[in-house]
Amino acid sequence: MFNYTLRRLLTVIPTLLVLIVFSFYLMRLAPGGPFTSEKPLPPAVMQNVLERYGMDQPLYVQLWTYIKNIVFHFDFGPSFAQKDRTVNDVIAQGFPVTLTYGFWSAVFVLVLGIPLGIVAALRHNSIWDYTMTGLAIFSQIFPNFVLAPILVLLFTLSWGLLPGGGWNGGQWEYIVMPAIALGTSYMAGVARLTRGSMLEVLNAPFILTARAKGLPERVIIWRHALKPALLPTLTYMGPVFVYMITGSVFIDVFFSTGGIGQDFIDGAYSRDYSMLLGLAILYSLLTFALNLMLDLLYAWIDPKVRSSL
């Protein structure tokens, strides 16, 4: 297992290098640059600006400088749009925000989705099952951009219970709506997946054996059925979780949380090259870390996976 982890960690470096080089050139293919504006800068001013950011150099020199700064100084460069700040500053401020509501959203998804699925499976074809399934399907047809305005309409405008947006240092009332809006459709997915796989596991021969041995139902469910039933849910949650903690552009913009999702879209529109590249690196590192964590989690849950590592 240790060797496996080490091997996986070592593949990060070449992957990131390819990503950086590829993204670096791709971004510059888009017409316009960070300093293109309705009022074009006079040539002398433009020259000064380009020089200041080293953008008067050939592209490969810029790329080399960029990589060198990351490796030796952990410096991801200046933001062209937020001129008083560096990319490090922006990520350091925005990522904790996104991580916080993403985390609570994932908690919401799992805490609600898994029990819903289990209950539906255990009370198969009962009124419980139908209610849960109906509820799950109902919430799945509400993507976040439909749900968010509805939540605000109810909780802010009609009932005056929660603020319509903002972050305010991450107080709970500012987290509730972003977390629910982001999580609801995934919660429904988790509930349905859990229900399906739970049903499948409950009909598996080893559960039949357990029942034949006269084990109490509680033990059968908790000790034998739950772990294998959660495998598909885990597979599903991996990429979903990365998506959640890296922020949804929509949630960030709609609820004005100040998370990094917004920087991604702003960065694209304003051609904030270093910001985009910094975020791309962050996203890929997170994706990588979470995938590795998931793989290790699989190994822990499933002996078959463990022996193949």
Place this chain on the structure above:
Amino acid sequence: MKYRSAIVPFLLSTTLMTAAFAADVPEGTQLAADQTFTYRVLDEFSSFDPQVVEDVNGSEVVRDLFEGLYNQNADGEIVPGVALSHTVSEDNMTYTFTLRDDARWSDGKPVTAGDFVYAWQRAVNPELASPYAWYMELMSIQNGAAIIAGEKPITDLGVSAPDDHTLVVHLSQPLPYFAKMVTHATTFPSPKWAIEEHGQEWTRPGNIVSNGAYVLTEHVPKERSVRERNEMYWDNDKTVLERVVTLVIGDEAQGLTRWRAGEVDKTDIPSGQYPTLKEEFPDQAYALPRLCNYYMTFNLKDGPEPFQDVRVRQALSYALDRDVIVDRVLQGGQFPAYTFTPGATDGFEVPEVDYANMTQADRDAKAKELLAEAGYGPDGDTLSFTYLYNTSESHQQIAIVASQMWKQKLGVEVTLENQEWKVFLETRGNQNFELARGAWCGDYNEASTFLDLLTSQSGYNDGKYSNARVDELMAEAKSSQDASPLYFEVEEILSQDMPVIPIYHASINMMLSDQIMGWPVNNVEQNWYAKDLYKVAE
């Protein structure tokens, strides 16, 4: 010999007679207990550094944090800021400002003329590489352009401080509206000691030292900023608002929802919603004239051959029913435009250009006639071209309506093409278009900020229109004491040559809580100062 400019006695008398440049609270007003003004901004500020800031919202904050030589009053006229008055030399090339002696930085240090010299040198310093260095060039300060180009040291800039309360500015050419230009953020003083101590991080709360009515106390990028009353400000006694909070709300509709919920006092109105909101909130929905125009520009360099024919350009312009576009499509209190310069511009009388006075039916008839003369229309060739605009709902609506008008009235075939903003700018800037959308907001309140755009040498003249007489008139206007007749003639020429089709002059649509008083509704630049506002009890 030097003489006092006409503005000086006026300024002095304003100083003595009214307190027009502080919150003017009528007696008996019941003020709200919580003097906090909260407003929505679309996205994060570019900077709080006066010499670096380049966005409108950022400049609003900077105007509260810092104070320049002059401020604007509710009508957009200049009133004393750090400077009390100025004199102008006979050749109009040297301005001498007298600074007040009670101005203080937020750390208690006096504001001196040297702080302005430092700031202005900083603005043109190639090392700082401020994108707004061009504004200093526009102000025609001696050696500004050469310093930006790296040909001279910054100490050669034509600005000096003979003593702490006197600032002398030498210009490279006479500029009648120079005094108006010093209300711009780029010209505000900056604290050398704080900048040298904290470097790029000097604008962070805690580090920042400022001389305006407010100090920055909190800033969470992309979420909020808070500025609070500056106890050191020379006119602090008259400031009423205690705190000003900005909330970044990227979504316009969400901004409106939060305004309805009472979370913000001011927000923009989403396009097309002004009439219904005005009905629902007659006292809180505003459509105010704004110093911006909206036009279509012909590509006269690489565009289609027919555009070289002035009759074709006139016909296309005449056939557009501006009233329909403004009243039926935009519905936001815009003004139909027949001139390039907005009528709201200071000292600009809208000239009675011929086609503005015709009825739309007459214009349509004339358009058909002109196009037929040029050889297009029912009896000639079909005129066809592409109209380019940047992706946006309202630009699209205008494009569709305009192309329909042209098709129905003149039988013209228009292909519509939209591009993402920066792609669009690049395409238009490289003359890779036929007819393109354009819009321009004034940098200062004077007609030349618009009309300079259509001179041959302008870097913003994307249609590459060139008329020697226009160039000559605009050059003459720079040194003329009364440029109105010159601008009048330029607009006359433009209405004949029709290098651009003026569509409308813009308005600002906003919801402003009826608790907030003192908003400068008559200031067409919409330069507001929180120190002039106050909040009344509900």
